[in-house]
Structures are given as C-alpha cells and as structure tokens.
Amino acid sequence: MSTAVEVVALHVSPVHAYEGRPGDGPRPDPEPVSREHVVVRAGLGLVGDRYFNQPAHRAAAVTFFAVESLEHIADRLGLPGPPNPLVVRRNVVLRGFDVDRLARHDVFTLDSGxxxxxxxxxxxxxxxxxxxxxxxxxxxxxxxxxxxxxxVPLDDGLLRLGPATLTT
Known part of the structure; x- marks a missing residue:
C-alpha cells in the first residue's frame, strides 16, 4: 500500500545532545541540525550520524517519527503550537504516516524523489x-x-525533505 507523505525534518548528528541530567540542558550540536538531504547506507545507517556503522546500533541505526505526535502533545499540554520536530532528535520526521504502528520486522519503502x-x-x-x-x-x-x-536501512540511497511516497 502506497501513502503520500512529507519528509518534514531530517536530523544527523555526530554526537548525543541529551546526555547527563535534563536540568543541566542539552549540549549544542557541533554543526547545523537541519538537513536538506541525508545519505543512507544499507545496514549502516545515515552517513555522519552518531549511530552510523556502530555494531550495537545496527538494528536501530535510523529513527523514524511522525510529526503528528508533536501536534498531539501540543494539544494535550496546551502548547501554543507543535514543537520543532528536530527537538525529538529522530533522524526522519514524516507527516502522513503513523510510524508507531509498524511492527518489528515490517519492511517499508520511502522514496523522496x-x-x-x-x-x-x-x-x-x-x-x-x-x-x-x-x-x-x-x-x-x-x-x-x-x-x-x-x-535498519536495507538499501543505499538518498532521502530529501519534501513530498515522498511510503510503501508498506
């Protein structure tokens, strides 16, 4: 089944920003957080990311998130609007697909052009x-x-911000 989605944010960071105690605040990223595109390597992750080619994280190298979850918490918490999607530090943030409904070992395809x-x-x-x-x-x-x-990515490729097609 194919679904039209939007890639609303791409995040690659060589370091963890959320370490230590939340009260101390996050570490700043050493480079810009927002990306126009990311390079995907099969079995390894996103080039430049802290989990790229890390054996302990191979089955968790790329994280997907639904921006609708931020809209949900904005409503639930009475926030003036949804938070910046990069704040959750997930690699690929989508609009139009509930990634949380994916089951373990489900294979899906994302094509952003x-x-x-x-x-x-x-x-x-x-x-x-x-x-x-x-x-x-x-x-x-x-x-x-x-x-x-x-x-875990199964193919090499490129993902870009903007309209995309997700196939399950």
Whole structure:
C-alpha cells in the first residue's frame, strides 16, 4: 500500500545532545541540525550520524517519527503550537504516516524523489525524560507510545525533505 507523505525534518548528528541530567540542558550540536538531504547506507545507517556503522546500533541505526505526535502533545499540554520536530532528535520526521504502528520486522519503502530506500522496522524509539526539559513538563508522558520506530536501512540511497511516497 502506497501513502503520500512529507519528509518534514531530517536530523544527523555526530554526537548525543541529551546526555547527563535534563536540568543541566542539552549540549549544542557541533554543526547545523537541519538537513536538506541525508545519505543512507544499507545496514549502516545515515552517513555522519552518531549511530552510523556502530555494531550495537545496527538494528536501530535510523529513527523514524511522525510529526503528528508533536501536534498531539501540543494539544494535550496546551502548547501554543507543535514543537520543532528536530527537538525529538529522530533522524526522519514524516507527516502522513503513523510510524508507531509498524511492527518489528515490517519492511517499508520511502522514496523522496531519488529512488526507493527500504527499511526494516525494529524496536520502538521510546521517549526519554529529556522531553520534559526541551518541550514542556508532561511531554515525556504524552509521547509514550508515540516516540517513533528504530529501523535498519536495507538499501543505499538518498532521502530529501519534501513530498515522498511510503510503501508498506
């Protein structure tokens, strides 16, 4: 089944920004967070990301997130609008597909104009306590079950911001 989606954010970072105690605040990224495109390598992840080619993270190298989850917590917490999608630090943020409904080992394809790239879904990308510090108190609880999905790329390819097609 093919679904028209939008890639609303792409995030690649060589370091963790949310380490230590949330009260101390996140570390700044050493380079810009927002990307126009990312390079995907089969079995390895996103080029330049902290999880790229890390054996302990091969089945979780790329994280997907639905921007609708941020709209949900904005409504639930009474925020003036949804938070910046990059604040959740997920690699690929989509509009138009509930990534949390993917089951372990589901294979899906995302094509943002440069050819299809297949991914295999693995475990949930559970939110952490940092969400209360970087979004608003209560965000951690509001994101439970809506934190996205950790995946492994099955193909080399390129993903871009903008309209895309997701096939399950």
């Amino acid at each position: 440069d050819g299809p790239v297949r991914f295999e879904a693995h475990r949930a990308a559970n939110p952490c306590g940092w969400m209360d510090a970087v979004i608003a108190p209560g965000a951690f609880k509001a994101l439970r079950g809506r934190g996205g999905r950790r995946c």
